[in-house]
Amino acid sequence: MPTYEYICPKCSHEMEAFQSMNDQPLKLCPACKRRVLKRKIGGGAGLIFKGTGFYITDYKKKSGGKGEGAPAATSQPAASAPKK
Secondary structure, eight states, X not given: OOEEEEEOTTTOOEEEEEOOTTXXXXXXXXXXXXXXXXXXXXXXXXXXXXXXXOOGGGSOOOOOOTTSSSOOOOOOOOOOOOOO
């Protein structure tokens, strides 16, 4: 359900209302009690993620061959320095 913004042209009171898209626009201003409330045209809130978090590991990995990502580590031991 979207959040709509309203403004009263008489007293300049601004408010937000959480309404269904099928609900009629509000008309009564809670501040001055006049029936002149107007719904503002907004850009929308965009995409809202709800939950504990979203991580790169939450998505399916792409299938592919070698050459993707970081190079593979080698399993050879490091060379030791000569003792004197």
